[in-house]
Amino acid sequence: MIRRLAPALPFLAILALSAPAIDVKDVSTEFELPFRQVHLDFHTSEDIPDVGKDFDPDDFATTLHEAHVNSVTVFGRCHHGWIYYDTKLFPERKHPNLKRPNLLKEQIEACHKRGIRAPVYVTVQWDRFTTTAHPEWVMRNEKGEFVGDTPGPIDGGFYRRLCLNSPYVDFLKKHLAELFQLVPVDGLFLDIVDDQPCHCDFCKKGMAAEGFDVAKREDVARYARQALDRFRIELTHHIRSLDERCTIFYNAGHIGPKVRPTIDCYTHFEMESLPSGGWGYTHFPLSVRYVRTLGKDSLGMTGKFHTSWGDFHSYKNPAALQFECFQMLALGAKCSIGDQLHPSGRLDAATYKLIGSVYAEVEKKESWCRKAKGLADVAVLSPEEFVNERVPEPSAGVVRMLQEGRQQFDILDSKGDFSPYKVLILPDAIAIDEALATKITDYLEKGGSLIASYESGLDAEKVRFLLPQLGVTKMDDSPLDGSGKPARGRSYPRNNYADYIKPQGRIGRGLEPTEHVMYIRGLRIAANDGAQTLAPAIRSYFDRTPEHFSSHKQTPSSGEVEQPAIVRKGRCIYFAHPIFTQYCRNAPRWCRVLFLNALDLLLPEPLLRIDAPTTALATINVQAAENRWVLHLLHYIPERRGKDFDVIEDIIPLADIKVSVHVPSRPSKITAVPQGEDVPFTLKGDRAAFTVPKFVGHQMIAIQF
Numbered sequence: 001m002i003r004r005l006a007p008a009l010p011f012l013a014i015l016a017l018s019a020p021a022i023d024v025k026d027v028s029t030e031f032e033l034p035f036r037q038v039h040l041d042f043h044t045s046e047d048i049p050d051v052g053k054d055f056d057p058d059d060f061a062t063t064l065h066e067a068h069v070n071s072v073t074v075f076g077r078c079h080h081g082w083i084y085y086d087t088k089l090f091p092e093r094k095h096p097n098l099k100r101p102n103l104l105k106e107q108i109e110a111c112h113k114r115g116i117r118a119p120v121y122v123t124v125q126w127d128r129f130t131t132t133a134h135p136e137w138v139m140r141n142e143k144g145e146f147v148g149d150t151p152g153p154i155d156g157g158f159y160r161r162l163c164l165n166s167p168y169v170d171f172l173k174k175h176l177a178e179l180f181q182l183v184p185v186d187g188l189f190l191d192i193v194d195d196q197p198c199h200c201d202f203c204k205k206g207m208a209a210e211g212f213d214v215a216k217r218e219d220v221a222r223y224a225r226q227a228l229d230r231f232r233i234e235l236t237h238h239i240r241s242l243d244e245r246c247t248i249f250y251n252a253g254h255i256g257p258k259v260r261p262t263i264d265c266y267t268h269f270e271m272e273s274l275p276s277g278g279w280g281y282t283h284f285p286l287s288v289r290y291v292r293t294l295g296k297d298s299l300g301m302t303g304k305f306h307t308s309w310g311d312f313h314s315y316k317n318p319a320a321l322q323f324e325c326f327q328m329l330a331l332g333a334k335c336s337i338g339d340q341l342h343p344s345g346r347l348d349a350a351t352y353k354l355i356g357s358v359y360a361e362v363e364k365k366e367s368w369c370r371k372a373k374g375l376a377d378v379a380v381l382s383p384e385e386f387v388n389e390r391v392p393e394p395s396a397g398v399v400r401m402l403q404e405g406r407q408q409f410d411i412l413d414s415k416g417d418f419s420p421y422k423v424l425i426l427p428d429a430i431a432i433d434e435a436l437a438t439k440i441t442d443y444l445e446k447g448g449s450l451i452a453s454y455e456s457g458l459d460a461e462k463v464r465f466l467l468p469q470l471g472v473t474k475m476d477d478s479p480l481d482g483s484g485k486p487a488r489g490r491s492y493p494r495n496n497y498a499d500y501i502k503p504q505g506r507i508g509r510g511l512e513p514t515e516h517v518m519y520i521r522g523l524r525i526a527a528n529d530g531a532q533t534l535a536p537a538i539r540s541y542f543d544r545t546p547e548h549f550s551s552h553k554q555t556p557s558s559g560e561v562e563q564p565a566i567v568r569k570g571r572c573i574y575f576a577h578p579i580f581t582q583y584c585r586n587a588p589r590w591c592r593v594l595f596l597n598a599l600d601l602l603l604p605e606p607l608l609r610i611d612a613p614t615t616a617l618a619t620i621n622v623q624a625a626e627n628r629w630v631l632h633l634l635h636y637i638p639e640r641r642g643k644d645f646d647v648i649e650d651i652i653p654l655a656d657i658k659v660s661v662h663v664p665s666r667p668s669k670i671t672a673v674p675q676g677e678d679v680p681f682t683l684k685g686d687r688a689a690f691t692v693p694k695f696v697g698h699q700m701i702a703i704q705f
């Protein structure tokens with residue numbers, strides 16, 4: 001389950017990405033994850049009788065096999081704290097109503113007979129049995145209260161969170177050691193392993209011993225991260241002492257730059273992201289575009305549920321499940337669909353009919369997805385590292401804009417390699433230090449291009465730009481009084497102040513040459529000598545304050561130019577406004593048009609051009625061994641039909657889609673796959689052009705060299 005992090009803490013203070021030495025044999029290059037996985041939840045209350053009574057090993061494995069599933073994650077220990085195999089060490093933790101004493105082992109052996117992989121799920125920080133038996137092992141907040149208690153008296157749950165600095169870890173190690181003795185373990189899915197500030201006695205003692213200040217929130221957060229990194233390293237060593245080859249994954253419901261220091265503790269990445277379960281449709285593309293740069297195999301994980309985990313007897317619309325799985329393929333990931341086994345132990349026929357309908361298609365498509373790597377000529381530096389949120393607004397905005405522009409892009413952290421990309425984007429909130437400024441300068445000197453917006457490029461105190469290449473200087477930032485002069489000493493939320501951008505020339509292509517509102521006022525800047533203003537910012541008559549206001553919303557344009565809004569210097573373009581945050585909030589089309597026009601100035605020959613509605617997604621992957629590129633086209637439209645989340649129900653086919661791909665050499669053949677239909681093409685300069693006559697939902701086009 002997704003959980004918001006603690007409020008944002010000062011940048012870089014907590015997200016130091018340097019890696020401690022981890023002396024663990026890396027087996028991640030020695031296997032490829034199966035494409036068609038199921039994550040079979042089994043959190044089962046002790047108040048339910050006859051657990052596993054209808055389990056039939058043959059029926060279990062046959063149902064999975066017939067649904068084209070080739071890997072299923074089954075349950076060792078659940079969030080209730082119950083164990084589902086014949087434990088001798090911890091009989092008190094064995095599910096009291098388990099009718100098949102060795103359910104887990106029987107599930108795994110039945111799967112193995114059918115050639116289905118079966119990694120084991122083990123809960124880590126949520127375990128009701130343990131938190132009840134050992135309240136002293138539970139994390140505490142600043143007030144000394146348990147972390148994870150649900151606020152309402154009637155809302156049950158097992159969300160009290162165990163501290164990984166407590167003796168609980170000794171139990172966990174013994175439990176894993178016995179697991180490896182008693183059942184065959186293909187891999188481990190270790191769930192709920194995330195750093196949260198903790199004020200329990202163990203942590204307070206640890207902080208004092210290591211010189212952290214318990215009274216400082218930054219210190220507590222930093223200690224929590226460090227302690228969690230230590231836990232992952234220690235547990236990985238323990239697991240490797242039990243088994244040299246099993247896969248290992250630690251789940252926190254999100255994968256971002258925080259994994260960098262302990263990346264070698266993971267054999268692969270599983271990106272939990274249920275669009276209807278709180279993650280939304282923007283989270284997965286954001287996460288996978290980062291994860292795919294880390295050099296390990298990965299899978300996307302959605303659910304078969306209408307909403308989220310534990311939603312029994314509900315079914316996702318088939319078109320939505322298709323989109324979610326095919327999008328994983330298009331972005332270079334394997335597929336996993338979450339389900340929960342009924343306490344009876346029998347798989348639900350309707351669920352496996354649904355999963356089978358999608359996985360039959362995945363099976364046909366996977367030859368064009370095996371060992372596929374995403375191509376990208378644009379890189380985005382992730383704001384997540386600098387603002388410590390899972391999906392910061394600028395991240396959501398930049399992902400949406402680039403996807404709607406069908407640009408090919410990756411997401412990097414500050415340790416990432418910028419050199420393969422033609423354009424680097426620093427969206428809204430990338431305050432930098434000298435080391436990062438030097439790295440970006442080096443990238444620019446070697447021929448890279450840069451787009452930065454708003455506070456990106458400023459130092460940590462947000463006083464001064466550390467990148468002179470942007471060609472701008474920060475000016476006084478006070479709001480304006482009723483006369484249009486700075487009103488010193490006043491402070492209102494920035495989104496009370498609007499100003500207007502007036503596009504002109506190439507940067508304004510596709511827009512009327514008149515004022516367009518920017519709801520969040522831009523940073524006060526001036527263009528330096530030698531920099532060119534691509535579009536001016538026009539001031540309103542005055543900022544909206546309690547003393548001075550006009551009508552319902554922002555005061556209209558005064559017609560007076562206030563400052564530059566978009567500045568170009570050489571291969572750098574700077575936007576004074578937080579265009580990505582703005583796009584995340586209410587998607588003004590003009591923000592996207594201005595940004596994509598700026599990108600076009602710096603990247604005149606993008607990998608892909610396509611004439612299709614902005615609802616169509618398009619990615620290009622390379623399969624090096626086959627010497628081919630594979631273009632993925634997707635057209636599914638999420639719609640907000642209920643107020644909780646977006647759904648997809650229908651597939652609207654697209655026809656006569658004109659595509660042009662910037663190719664490294666003349667293709668020998670272009671084919672619609674898996675159908676195997678030839679696609680006629682022409683080559684003009686470095687671009688192969690062709691038309692896709694029609695596609696329904698998802699289409700792959702193989703470009704053979």
Ligand SMILES: [Zn+2]
Pocket residue numbers: 138139140163164165166198199200201202203204
């Ligand atoms: Zn603690």
